[in-house]
Amino acid sequence: MGIIPTTFGKFQKIQVLGLGGNKLSGEIPASIGNLTQLFALELGENKFEGTIPPTIVNCQNLQYLNISQNNLNGSIPQQLFGPSSLQLIFLDLSHNSFTGKLPFKVGSLKNVYGLDVSNNNLSGEIPTSIGNCLILETLYLQGNSFEGSLPSSIASLKGLQELDVSQNNLSGSIPKGIEKLPFLEYLNISFNNFEGEVPTEGVFKNTSIISLIGNTKLCGGISKLQLPKCPLSIMKPRKSIGFKLVVVVSIVIFFFLFSSFLVLFWMKRSKKKLPSMVSTIGLLPNVSYKELYQATSRFSPSNLIGYGSFGAVYKGALGQEERLVAIKVLNLQHKRASKSFMAECNALRNIRHRNLVKILTCCSSMDYNGNQFKALVFEFMTNGSLDIWLHPERDNKNQSSNLSLLQRLNIAIDVASAIDYLHNHSAQPIIHCDLKPSNNLLDNDMVAHVSDFGLARLLPATDDCSQKQSSTIGIKGSIGYAAPEYGMGGEASTEGDVYSYGIFLLEMFLRKRPTDEMFKDGLNLHNFAKMALPKRLVQIVDPILLPREVEETQTTTLAREYNNENEIQTDEETLDIVNLCHIDANLNKCLVSVLEIGLACSMESPKERMNMEEVTREMHLIKNAFLGSKIRRGGLI
Incomplete structure (x- = not known):
């Protein structure tokens, strides 16, 4: 019982603060932001009132935050998300009285695997950015007043294991992509206003791990669900179908002729122009040897940060913004260096993943001595x-x-x-x-x-x-x-x-x-x-x-x-x-x-x-x- 003393803010080296289930009351003190080494904060099952102190953003090492089952109110602070957000991997705000919307910037929580905002007074639509939380395994949104459709971006959460959006005001159809989530083992969409056909694959095959009750306009699905059959589409008059067929055929012919013209134009142009490695990457504009020469202070040894069999890597400051980059200069004396350059370009040009190094551009040119020069530029x-x-x-x-x-x-x-x-x-x-x-x-x-x-x-x-x-x-x-x-x-x-x-x-x-x-x-x-x-x-x-x-x-x-x-x-x-x-x-x-x-x-x-x-x-x-x-x-x- 009692309150959290403000003197807690003096324990700046504390890493885990567990005060859950202690019937503490009052407000969460702003001095909590002084605990800059804090990794885990457990304040659940108390009687805290007021809002989440904005100073919590100062706890830049905080990864676990549980303040569930309290009497907190107000909106969810934007400080929890965004460019300067905490690197949270677990966030539980459930069973409080938070109002307003779930911030769109929730998608910036790239490392979160557990997110629970259930049983609050949140409203508005579920942000589509939730699909950016690619590591998310458990998502609990039930017991709020969310409306609109369930975002199809949820299908991007390939590791999702549990999803509960029950007891809201959601409507529209169930996104088909949910049935393709390979690890989903619990789904509850009950007591909403969903309508249309229920998917039949993936999690929807097992009636013991899904709940659809309270959605009176759903139909179809597997037979065990005992839902009404979906109505057949009403056929249009034959005359209308024929008219549409003529229109479709006309459009197809037009696009065929237009595409043929583009192909001929491209083939004619490609004969006049040598293929460019830069164009195959399709990223930022290519840089010149001069720009890289200046960015690395003439490829100074002081900027050398690594080397290997195919070349050396330099640190550089590129462009007017002096953006820090890593510049991989190929050693073309090595007989396989050019092949390595091609392999790396081809491998990186079409892939995007948060855990892959990002290629910014490349350079295939001549140096000041007239020698061939090849380099790749990466984020630093x-x-x-x-x-x-x-x-x-x-x-x-x-x-x-x-x-x-x-x-x-x-x-x-x-x-x-x-x-x-x-x-x-x-x-x-x-x-x-x-x-x-x-x-x-x-x-x-x-x-x-x-x-x-x-x-x-x-x-x-x-x-x-x-x-x-x-x-x-x-x-x-x-x-x-x-x-x-x-x-x-x-x-x-x-x-x-x-x-x-x-x-x-x-x-x-x-x-x-x-x-x-x-x-x-x-x-x-x-x-x-x-x-x-x-x-x-x-x-x-x-x-x-x-x-x-x-x-x-x-x-x-x-x-x-x-x-x-x-x-x-x-x-x-x-x-x-x-x-x-x-x-x-x-x-x-x-x-x-x-x-x-x-x-x-x-x-x-x-x-x-x-x-x-x-x-x-x-x-x-x-x-x-x-x-x-x-x-x-x-x-x-």
Whole structure:
């Protein structure tokens, strides 16, 4: 009972504040905005009144917000959304008295997986921008006064598992796209004014997980729903049909002639003009060598931020706005550099995903010495590559300790989502062929973006995404990350990317490169993790992920055991260390589950590996289970 003291604002380093179910009253103090390190705020099941303080936007690290079952009123603050919004992954405002509309900017919550605004007094239409919350798994909007139609953009929420819009004033037809949501396992649209035909596929096949009651104008659907049959369309008089047929035929002939004229014109023009790589990308206007030369201060070594076999990457400030960009300059002395340039352009020109690096434009020109010059220009990632976070150099100010377990889980999901998109959801399936930490870049919000498509392979746009395609001779990718079948001349495949992801996942949570000098004589990163799980997890996992009281154990013991004809002979001292290293059960379960996915992805046989759609789903479940347990217990992440 009582109120939240304003002195709470002095605890600026607090990360989790759990005050739920305490019958607290009064207003949520504005001083809550001083808790800039706050990750989770649990204020549900109290008697708070007034509004959500706008100062909450100052808690830029806040990801979990639960203020359900209170007496809060007013409109939902715009500060929760928009360009300067919080990076929320869970938001529960249910069972209050909020009024007004659900802000259109709700679509800016790109990382939210749970959204609950049920049982309030919200009105207006459900924003179509809700379809931009691509990671959303649970959406509860019931018990309000929403009107208009259910936005068809909800069909974009491919990971949606539960949807409840019951007890509103919604009307119109049920969007057909809902039946194609692969993971939807609960749907409640009851007590609205929906009308028309009920779909018959997907979630609508199972009457035990859907509720349609209270919509008197619905018809059709599967027989178990016992809804009336939909009326047949009334036929128009024969004379009217004939007239329309003449009109349609006339329009078709006109468009055929017009299209033929355009084709002839285009063919004639294309003979006079050489094909341009820039035009195939179809993005921003191409830039000149001079512009890139000036943007990088004459390609100064001080602006060099990375390099590889096909070229170097420079940081630059482009245009009058001095927009920060990353400029990848191809080393055309390399015999495969031009092919890499083409591969990257072709791979990136038609794909769009929040976890893929965004190409802005390209340059194919001549330098000041008359030599051929090719470069690609990307958006700049302020936090560099994942590799420098996992394996910082001694003089690097970046500390791997800053990369928490939650951040690693988020990055793993980001990368899995990007590869799943490339394999299964892009217009033309793409195999990345070189997935590793150095090719994953982190933006200002530590969101991962897969980059470097210089080795990418395009697959035919067929339903069989595992279809192979021939490629250049040699290993496709980097040593340690390339699938074993590539070393034997195997063709590029989606299974090869899955293997690379598995090694990537193990490296990220063990902080061991697959090329570490300890891996020899048959021991590799996969085997190293496999023989330690689950009992000796603390001996292999990155010590930074363990509680402070758990000291780092030496991993050379495991290597010695493997090399001793695989006879595991652990001495008493090692057993004592393991027994002393008691870690939280949920932390243990989370880490073991992640590493098991890494092992399942990096199996030697391609047929035994998981697919990226399954990996993405499992990684989300692991993260949600871990965070859910931490919030319930009020622990720190």
